[in-house]
Amino acid sequence: MKTLLALLLPIALLAAEPLPPCCRPALAMGQPTDQSLYLLDSKWTSDVGREIKLGALRGRPQIVALFFTQCEYACPILVSELKTIESKLPPEVLGQVDFLLVSIDSKRDTPAELTTFRAKRQLTRERWTLLRGEPDDVRELAALLGVNYAEDARGQFAHTNLITLLNAEGEIAFQHTGLKQDPALLLAAIEKTTQAIPRPEPRP
Amino acid sequence: MTFRRALAFVATVLVLSAARGVEPAMVAIPATIYRPLFRGEKDAKEVAVAAFQLDVRPVTNGEFLAFVREHPKWQRAEVKRLFADERYLTHWAGDLDLGDARAEQPVTNVSWFAAKAFATARGQRLPTTAEWEVAAGAGFTIADGAKEPEFQQAVALWHGTPSPAALPEAGAGRANIFGVRDLHGLVWEWTSDFNSALVTGDARGDTGLERQLFCGAGSLGANDRGNFPAFMRFGFRSSLRAGYTVHNLGFRCAKNP
Numbered sequence: 444m445k446t447l448l449a450l451l452l453p454i455a456l457l458a459a460e461p462l463p464p465c466c467r468p469a470l471a472m473g474q475p476t477d478q479s480l481y482l483l484d485s486k487w488t489s490d491v492g493r494e495i496k497l498g499a500l501r502g503r504p505q506i507v508a509l510f511f512t513q514c515e516y517a518c519p520i521l522v523s524e525l526k527t528i529e530s531k532l533p534p535e536v537l538g539q540v541d542f543l544l545v546s547i548d549s550k551r552d553t554p555a556e557l558t559t560f561r562a563k564r565q566l567t568r569e570r571w572t573l574l575r576g577e578p579d580d581v582r583e584l585a586a587l588l589g590v591n592y593a594e595d596a597r598g599q600f601a602h603t604n605l606i607t608l609l610n611a612e613g614e615i616a617f618q619h620t621g622l623k624q625d626p627a628l629l630l631a632a633i634e635k636t637t638q639a640i641p642r643p644e645p646r647p
Numbered sequence: 648m649t650f651r652r653a654l655a656f657v658a659t660v661l662v663l664s665a666a667r668g669v670e671p672a673m674v675a676i677p678a679t680i681y682r683p684l685f686r687g688e689k690d691a692k693e694v695a696v697a698a699f700q701l702d703v704r705p706v707t708n709g710e711f712l713a714f715v716r717e718h719p720k721w722q723r724a725e726v727k728r729l730f731a732d733e734r735y736l737t738h739w740a741g742d743l744d745l746g747d748a749r750a751e752q753p754v755t756n757v758s759w760f761a762a763k764a765f766a767t768a769r770g771q772r773l774p775t776t777a778e779w780e781v782a783a784g785a786g787f788t789i790a791d792g793a794k795e796p797e798f799q800q801a802v803a804l805w806h807g808t809p810s811p812a813a814l815p816e817a818g819a820g821r822a823n824i825f826g827v828r829d830l831h832g833l834v835w836e837w838t839s840d841f842n843s844a845l846v847t848g849d850a851r852g853d854t855g856l857e858r859q860l861f862c863g864a865g866s867l868g869a870n871d872r873g874n875f876p877a878f879m880r881f882g883f884r885s886s887l888r889a890g891y892t893v894h895n896l897g898f899r900c901a902k903n904p
Contacts, residue, residue: 477727477728477729478727478728478729479729480729482727482729482730579839582839582840582842583760583763583889585842586759586841586842586888586889587729587889587890589842589888590842591842591843591885592842592843593840593843
C-alpha cells in the first residue's frame, strides 16, 4: 500500500500542473512542409520525462534557444532575455506562443537537471518546454538553426547565441543574433506569426 | 627509392586499383593529439583523438548514385529543402543520371545531411573535424606534415590554384603516410561537427569568430600562424550551414576501429 501511494503521489502532484507544450496531445496535421524542422525524426526527452519528436510542437509558434544548465556566461542572459520577451508580449499573443529550450549538454543535462533549472529560473510549464537529446541529434538541430558550438576544456560550451522564432509549421520565421539586442524586431515578428495562425471564426 | 620500397609501392597501387569502384578501402589512423588551430584562452590546447578508420579517398558520384537509387528520398526531386538547398546534385543530368559527371569523380553539391545519410547507410559516419585535421596534417613520408617541406609546398600549391572546371578522379592524389589521398588538392570535405568551428571562450556575440580569427591581432590566438590552409578550412567550415551544397564540397566516411 505504501509503495502504491509512493507511486501515485507524484503522479497526482504532476497532474495538478499543466503539461509543458511539448507533451500535450498532438494536433494531427498531415506531412510537415519542405522547410519544416518538424521533418526531423530525432527523439527528445522533456524535463517531465516524456520522449517526443519535435513535431509534437507543431501548430503553435515556438521561440527557440539552445542552452545548457551549467552555463556560467551567456545562457543565464539568454534565458533572461527570453523571459523579458515573455513579459513584453501582449496577453492575446502570449497565449499563442511557446518557448523551447534545448540543451546542448547531453552528458549532464538529464531530465532531472532540466527540472531543477525550470524551478530555479521559474519557467512556467504552461509555456516552456525544456528538452535534452543525444549528441548527434543536438548537432543536427543546431546545424539547422545555424548554432555553432564546441565544448571547452572545462566542460563549458562556447556557442552561438541565437533566438529563433519557428512559425506554427516549424519553419524558421525570424532569427535574432547575439545578446542584448533590442527585442522590438523579434516581438514584431512574433505578433506577425501569431496573426498568421488561422483562428476559429467566432459564431454569429 | 630502394627496390623493396618500390615493390611495396607497386603492390599498394595494385591493391588500390583493384578496390576502386567497389567500396573505397579504409585505412587506420592511429590515436594521436590534435592541436586545434584556434582556441580561446579557456579552450583545450590539445585534444586526444582516438584511433579510427578513414576512407582513403572521397566518396564518388558513382557511389552516391548507387546510394540515391537505394534511398529514393535522397534523389534530387525527392529531397526536402530543409535537408539540401536548390543546388543539390545539380551537376548531374537527372535524378539517376550522371550526365557529364563521371562516376570516378568525387561527388560534390551534397549537403551535410545527405553526406551523413550516406555514411549511416554504410554503417559508418562522417569524420569529426579533429579526426579530419589529424589525417590531413600527416605528410607524405612522416606523420607530422608540418616538418615535411615537400608536403607543405604541395598543400600550399593547391590553395593557390583555382578549382579546375572538371574535377580529377577521386583517389588520384598522392597518398600520405597513412595511405589517405586527396585530403588536399581535390575538394573541401564535410565533417560531422563542422558547426563546432567557433568563436571565443564564452561566445557572447555571433561575430566573435570572424573578429577574433581573421581581424588583425585576433589571429595571434591561432597556434600556428603559418598554417594558412588550416585557416582557410576553419573559415570555410564556419561559413557553412547543414543544408548548403557547394560545387567543390564533398565528403568521405570514417568509422571506429
